Each structure stands twice: as C-alpha cells, then as structure tokens.
Amino acid sequence: MAWRSKRSVSEPSAPPTVVQKFGGSSLATPDRIFNVARRIAETRQTVERVVVVVSAMGDTTDELMALARAVNAEPRSRELDMLVSAGETIAAPLVTMALHGLGIEAISLTGFQAGIRTSRVHQKARIVDIVPQRILDELDGGRVVVVAGFQGATEDLDITTLGRGGSDTSAVALAVELGAQECDIFTDVTGVMTADPRVVPSAHVLEMLDYTEMLELAALGARVLHPRAVEIGAAYGMPIRVRSSLEVHPGTLICRSQGMEQRPVVRGIAQETNVAKITVIEAPDRPGVAAAIFEALAAEHINVDTVVQNVSHRGRTDVSFTVAATDLAHAESVVQKAADSIGAEGVQSADDIGKISVVGSGIMGTPGVFARVLSTLAENGINVEMISTGEIRMTCIVARDRVADAARALHAAFELDRA
C-alpha cells in the first residue's frame, strides 16, 4: 500500500464523520438510488458530516468494458480507465440529485475533485495521497459529499481506476483521511457470512471479525469487501462495517481483534472457482529461478496465488502456482517465455480446479485443524491437489466440480452450521 495518511485516526480535532459506501447493485435503478438516498438521510439525522462513496450503477462497468472490446480486442489501460470511470461519474450526481429531492444539501465530486491522487498503473492504480480540502470545505458548508468511487487521478491529471472493488478502497482511505468514526460498506448481502449461502444453506452472518480474518476471507473469494480496503482499515485501525442496503441489520463489524474471547477457531469457509494452475516442469533448482518466473508475472500485473515447489530431484524441481482463470492465457505466454529463458523442461496448465479455504485467527495455534480439514475432504472423496497454509488459514486446491461439496462438508465439520 503506497498511500500513507498524514492524519492520525485518533486525532481528537476531527469532528464526528461517517463514510458510507454503496455498491453497484444497491444503485442499479432509480428506485434503488432513492432507497440509498433515504439511508443516507437517516444517517444525516444523527451525524453532521457524512461522506458517501458510490460505485457504478448495476452492470455499467461491464457494459462499458464490452463497448471497449467491441472497438478494440485489447484496449489500452489508460483509455479503459477514462472510459470505465464514467460509470461512477454518472452514479455520484444521481445519488446527489436524489438527496436534493429529500431536502438534503449535497454535492458530487469525481475522484480527482475529491483529491484522490494515485500511481500511474492504470486499471490497478494505488492511492498515493489524498488532498481532502474540497471535501472538508463542502462538509463545513453543511453538505453531504458524494464521491465517485474506484477512481482517482495521477499527477499529470490522467484518470486512473483502482481495480475491481476499488470503491471499497476509496471509501476506507477517505474514512482514514477524514478521521471518520466508522466506514460503512453497504452491499446486497446482510454481512460477512461463514460461507457462501448459495453453496452452504446453513451459512450465517458473523457479528464481528478481525482484519486478518476478513483479509483472508476476501483474498480467498468472499467478494463482499476488497482486500486492499481491509489492508488500509487494518493499517489505521479504521472500523469497517459490512451491511445490507436493503434491510436494517447491523451486519458485520471488522475491527481489531478483541483479544482472548471464547469463539470458534474456524470463522469461515471461503471458496473460489476462478482459479487455474500453471506448473513449470523440471526447472533448474538454483537461486533466482522462481524469482524470474514471478517477476515476469508481476511485471504484467498478474497476481499469483498459492505456490507449491516440490523437493528437488537431480538439481531440478517442479514449481506450481495458481492464477485467476481469467488471467490464464496471458499468464501462460509470460511463463512460457520465462521458462525458456531459465532452461526449464516445459509448462503445463489446468483450469478445471478451484480453491477451498478455512479461515480463523486461532488456526495455527490449535492442534488438529489442518488434519481435520484433510480428513473431512478425504471422507467426502475429494482429492487435494495442492495445499498452502498461512498464519490464519488453510487452502486446498481441489477439482472445480467438488468445491461446493467441500464447502458444505467443512462448514459442518467446524460446527459453523447455524444451531
């Protein structure tokens, strides 16, 4: 995370401020925009200073991407940013107009106008600075400030976007910069759940999670909140509440771990089917070889996930890792070049796989969790192709068509099914 707030969250001078982010499905129609405006109006009754961050309406971003691909199969990222940023630039004034209709003073700002300065990496830009003066002036003037999420601008005034889920990042970064009490992420689900309820019917909403747990769940496929937003929240201790824009429910509060309270070791099950595996076969086992592969991928902004390197035989080793299935074609050509240059035997890939993970702060310190994951999967006849473990999670790569079975089995095995 490049951006470092100049402000301390606990700075006592910051007047009570709330940042609320509304996602695209909450804004998909004029009726839903009204509904969002009413939620903001309710907040405004008790909080003087309200900043709202909005995503693009419904499928606008996808529609703009489709238009781009209709005129150019490989549009350049700078032009894509200018194009797709329009989605949020449309949503922000519409929410503002709806607030005006409720008699609430409000003003919309683009990311640039809101002072969000980013790096030059188009499509995946990082926030490097926030110059909040305009927002502060508007708040001082008694207005609700509606900021177009997902977007910012470089030093050269070029428009950038923060990548998918970037509106979450805009919201949490603004909450930190403005010294807000809390950042509310309104979405179309009730909160963060123990598993995907479409796959595990007994899944239920978690009342509270710590940042690392949320980070793992988000990174592992729980799309409710973008990992970078959680990272920023964790770095500055900004409480983030994930809640529904459609129902009245406290949702899930993501905050610093509350210590030693008694709670289940495994907090949630995450799954991801947009996964493909690449294996570099018989790479020379010497320093710098794996680095050459991963640096080439990083240079193309391809995220690498689970990595497994087998033990070396006769100075050669297989390196396997996963990437998003949607990145597979691009990743294969990058890896093939790198494999050639380091003198590996070949490159194989598979895209019929998925990921299943169990997450919880106490996993590492609790004997038997890893064993119970593997025995549960084995009892259900699910073969594990790769394993990776982290401080608070265990991830297994399994056949894509068994991911849902695995989620249900693990949800039950770790007693997450609702009583």
Place this chain on the structure above:
Amino acid sequence: MAWRSKRSVSEPSAPPTVVQKFGGSSLATPDRIFNVARRIAETRQTVERVVVVVSAMGDTTDELMALARAVNAEPRSRELDMLVSAGETIAAPLVTMALHGLGIEAISLTGFQAGIRTSRVHQKARIVDIVPQRILDELDGGRVVVVAGFQGATEDLDITTLGRGGSDTSAVALAVELGAQECDIFTDVTGVMTADPRVVPSAHVLEMLDYTEMLELAALGARVLHPRAVEIGAAYGMPIRVRSSLEVHPGTLICRSQGMEQRPVVRGIAQETNVAKITVIEAPDRPGVAAAIFEALAAEHINVDTVVQNVSHRGRTDVSFTVAATDLAHAESVVQKAADSIGAEGVQSADDIGKISVVGSGIMGTPGVFARVLSTLAENGINVEMISTGEIRMTCIVARDRVADAARALHAAFELDRA
C-alpha cells in the same frame, strides 16, 4: 463570447493542424465508431497534427437526462453537468481505442484535461480560456488527440457543459487556439442545405456560405451547426467545413464572404417549430418596462427570440415575443411575475406557432425581397402573425401546421429548387 484566444490565427509558427468534430449520430454504434476512426486515419495520412472533438454516442445525453429526471424532477444544473459530461467522456476513449486498432497513436482527453476553462454557468457555460499545453505536448509526441467535446471545467475544477451543440463550440475554439487550417464538423447530413430536405424535397447542398448567413440559418433552426461555434469562427476567421461522416463529399465551407460574386440573394430557408409566443398585455409604455421583462428572462437563461412591440395607446402597449416551446412553462411564470411588478394588464401565450425565415447576405440591399416573402405566403393562404427582420434575414411567425407549406413555397419563389 467571453473567450478571447491569445493566439492569432494567422500566426505563422503554428504547424499545419486540422480539428475534426464528430457528432453523436456518427458515433452511435461500435461500427460507426470504426468508420469515424477510418476517416480520422485518412486525414492523418496527409496532416501531421490532428485533433478530434467528439460528442456523446447516439442518444446517451438524452438517456442520462432521463435518468436524472427519474431521481429528481428538477435536478440542479451543477449535478446535471457532472452527469451528462460522462457521455463525451465515454465516447473519447472509444474513438481512441478504435484508432489504436488501426495502428494510429492517439490519446483521449476530457475537456478539463484539454485545458478548456469555462464560466460557472452550469448547463450553458462559456469558454473563458483554453490552456492548450497538454494537447500541444501530445501532438508533439505524434499522437492524434481525441477531446471530449461539450465539456470544460471552472477555476474550482467543477465540470461544466457548454449547452446543446456545445461540441461544435469546443471544436471551433480549439481550432482557433491551435491555429488550425480548418475546422471540419462531421455530421449525418451532406452539408448545409437551402432548406430542410424532409420538408422541401428540392433542397440542395450549398457549396459555400459566409459566417453571418450560417449564423442566421443556425439561429433560425438549421441544427447542423451551433450558432456560438459560428460566432467564434467569424470572430477569428476560422474556416468551418460542415460535411458528412458517412459519404465522401466536400460539404459546405463556411468562411469570410468572398466579396461581390454573383449569387442568389436568398441563400436558404430556415424553419423552426419549437416556438411559443408570449404577449404581455397593456404594459405601461415607459422606459425600463420591456427591460424588466427581458432581464428577468435573461436571469433564468431563457433565450428570447423575435420581439414585437405594438404602437402605444393611452400610454399602454402590448409586447410580444417568442421563446422555445420547451421553455414556455418556465418563461410564463417568470414573465407573469415581471408583468405584475410593472403593472401590466396580463400575460397571454400560444404554442401552436412556428417560424419561417429567408436568409441571404444581400437581402437588405435588394428591393422587393420582403414584399416577395409576404406575397408568396399570402398567395398560399398563410397568415403572418409577427414579422422581424435583420440585416440578412426576414422571419415570419405563422401557424405551426403551415410552416412546411411556407418553406416549400418560399424555396420555389426564390429559385432555390435544384434545376
């Protein structure tokens, strides 16, 4: 026109540059965007420096306006500007991507990025300054620059729009600022015609017009080119060519009058049906009374057209004028208040009227033109409700359902029918 270019058009240092503007119907689909890109590519083969100005695709602006009205019956103009500017911000990168697909280096810029600084009158902003440095840098770098038309930004970085037809204004102003050789306005018609061909089948394309003729035709309803764009062209002597994006045809060149050449006195017939009439009855006939009415309308940015004031009787007079029919409801309430404050008897209005005009540089100096207009209309049983004349035009207000008949009769009477 607030904006004054710091540059002289004839400045010899400006390298050959062409500005081309493409309207919304020329960009309505990915196929049409490709077509536009091919036209630009052809130009680029012979001209080093090409600046393109684009409108929003097809009906985008109307769709965005409809969204606005779905969330607020009377959206504020600042928010409307942020909203509708997105239409051009979408079109510019799409054209740029299509150019990339043809192997042409290009970059899109918003109005703000292109240095277009405007007044704060949202929805009808005026260009106050152009800071062309970014455009010049990109041209120096060998790129075609695709600018989002219709939009600019204030000193405070708020987004503004220039009003309907504002992309024409963006294009001509940029052409002047950049010292371009010519400003091409590509549209879905072949050029400026002697009359609306949907009404007058014998109408044909004019090869050349002077600025004042075009100005009158544009102001009188020929929607091919925005009047403010013509004003700027006239002020700086920038040649403007109106031509088709779909066919290869030189179109109509609008430039300074070529002197005494032999040509028809009446160059074209213009019509307009978006017209309504307001009459202030028995207003006191003393200085400042008419001004009170028109100042009140100007304060609301309502354009007043043809004005007729009858001779005074017993210190009282009727003042009639026309406004756009779409402005009628708004104008009526403004005029009613003004009429009350000056002690007029009442306000009447009618919106079943239309305007028919004949335009040509020599009209005033040619005896019998006015008489021939009136006798032609009389012969066709068309009653004239109001008359106004200008240096190069004569306008008659007639019943809306006779406007087309009047256009055909006058086109024939002034020998504009194609041989």
